[in-house]
Amino acid sequence: MAQLKLVAEAWQNLMLHKTRSFLAALGIIFGVASVICMLSISEVARRDVIGRIERMGLHNLILDSVKPEDIRKQERQRSEDSWVARFGMTRLDLDILKETVPEIESIVPMRVMLSDVYANLQLSDINVVATTPEYTEVMEHHVASGRFLAAADEANASAVCVLGADAARKLFPLSSAVDEVVKIGGAHFKVVGVMPRKGQTGSGGILSNPDNAAYIPFATSFARFGKLQTRGGQGVSEATELEVNRAVLRVRDGKPLKLVAQAAQNLMRQRHRQDDVAVTIPFSLLKEHKQAEQIFRWVMGSLAAISLLVGGIGIMNIMLANMAERRQEIGLRRALGATRRDIVRLFVGESALLCCLGGAIGVGTGAALAVAVGSLADWTVAFQPLSFPLGIIVSVLTGLIFGTVPAINAARLDPVLALRAE
Numbered sequence: 001m002a003q004l005k006l007v008a009e010a011w012q013n014l015m016l017h018k019t020r021s022f023l024a025a026l027g028i029i030f031g032v033a034s035v036i037c038m039l040s041i042s043e044v045a046r047r048d049v050i051g052r053i054e055r056m057g058l059h060n061l062i063l064d065s066v067k068p069e070d071i072r073k074q075e076r077q078r079s080e081d082s083w084v085a086r087f088g089m090t091r092l093d094l095d096i097l098k099e100t101v102p103e104i105e106s107i108v109p110m111r112v113m114l115s116d117v118y119a120n121l122q123l124s125d126i127n128v129v130a131t132t133p134e135y136t137e138v139m140e141h142h143v144a145s146g147r148f149l150a151a152a153d154e155a156n157a158s159a160v161c162v163l164g165a166d167a168a169r170k171l172f173p174l175s176s177a178v179d180e181v182v183k184i185g186g187a188h189f190k191v192v193g194v195m196p197r198k199g200q201t202g203s204g205g206i207l208s209n210p211d212n213a214a215y216i217p218f219a220t221s222f223a224r225f226g227k228l229q230t231r232g233g234q235g236v237s238e239a240t241e242l243e244v245n246r247a248v249l250r251v252r253d254g255k256p257l258k259l260v261a262q263a264a265q266n267l268m269r270q271r272h273r274q275d276d277v278a279v280t281i282p283f284s285l286l287k288e289h290k291q292a293e294q295i296f297r298w299v300m301g302s303l304a305a306i307s308l309l310v311g312g313i314g315i316m317n318i319m320l321a322n323m324a325e326r327r328q329e330i331g332l333r334r335a336l337g338a339t340r341r342d343i344v345r346l347f348v349g350e351s352a353l354l355c356c357l358g359g360a361i362g363v364g365t366g367a368a369l370a371v372a373v374g375s376l377a378d379w380t381v382a383f384q385p386l387s388f389p390l391g392i393i394v395s396v397l398t399g400l401i402f403g404t405v406p407a408i409n410a411a412r413l414d415p416v417l418a419l420r421a422e
Contacts, residue, residue, distance in 0.1 A: 021354055027313075032359050089243065109130075115184050135148070145194045313402065316406060363391045
């Protein structure tokens with residue numbers, strides 16, 4: 001009861017100067033709101049990055065063919081000529097890798113095809129990716145309807161394909177895509193399956209969006225389209241001989257990923273002098289991201305501390321001004337029997353209540369700002385569960401800390417001198 005009476009009295013005193021109280025709480029409101037909003041945005045980014053890394057497979061290694069710098073220079077120098085660029089991994093590289101590194105359980109090659117995809121004479125912006133039947137197990141991406149590419153499709157170089165979730169929706173928005181026919185390049189392919197939505201994997205590029213892809217057998221890509229892929233126009237063409245854009249290596253359980261990655265990298269360097277193969281360890285990326293996240297949390301904590309320090313100083317100044325204005329009230333309370341402890345409790349209670357209200361308003365404002373930013377950026381808003389109560393608790397602690405000095409000064413006033421104050 002005594003605590004409720006103290007809160008009620010503190011509220012009445014704050015309401016005597018509404019504008020001053022509100023202005024004093026602004027520092028706390030803006031500080032807490034900015035932290036809540038930034039925490040929400042960072043949580044969205046964290047979940048997105050971690051989700052992309054995890055979808056790459058934490059037990060996998062990623063080998064990507066990259067265009068060497070000397071070929072890039074040739075592109076700039078020979079922009080008006082027709083020529084052929086040869087780089088990247090080959091099927092023979094992967095066979096040797098599988099034979100020489102026993103820790104590798106399976107290898108899934110992926111080849112990006114420079115072919116247009118048509119359905120009902122309508123051109124779409126769907127990517128064509130050639131791969132093998134092991135894709136579903138290694139990438140943990142199984143079919144939603146129909147079936148995936150089979151070993152017989154690979155052996156016979158069959159003209160079949162499997163569509164990602166977005167690709168199926170674009171090509172056949174009003175009907176099931178299974179058993180339909182699409183045209184890839186100059187060949188017709190039967191749709192045998194549709195994949196469920198998986199989401200982005202990796203940091204970018206065609207292979208990072210599995211939902212907007214049409215998957216064809218790896219062998220079919222060579223049998224139907226050959227090794228060379230050509231694009232260009234107006235008499236100038238660029239042909240690329242690239243057998244494997246990406247290879248995903250599933251490492252056996254319990255085997256060290258870094259050692260396998262080093263062995264794969266050494267082999268590729270021996271066979272590719274122009275350094276056109278990059279090795280990525282998703283598990284290492286996840287660890288690096290978590291370390292960066294820890295640094296970001298320290299930065300956020302520092303910003304929050306500075307914001308609350310500024311707000312706390314404002315609270316302390318207002319409470320000192322209140323003490324100066326209420327000297328007679330303090331003297332009268334002391335004359336009527338109030339102890340110094342009672343005066344300290346009153347002023348600290350007012351400061352804590354003011355900061356608590358400021359923290360609550362700041363939490364609501366920060367959440368509203370996060371929702372507004374999310375709607376403008378078209379992403380799903382996410383909050384850290386502890387951020388809301390933590391914002392209010394830290395605000396109350398700020399009030400307790402910065403309200404102590406004015407409260408002690410008020411309690412130390414001489415009652416007689418305080419009653420004489422004008």
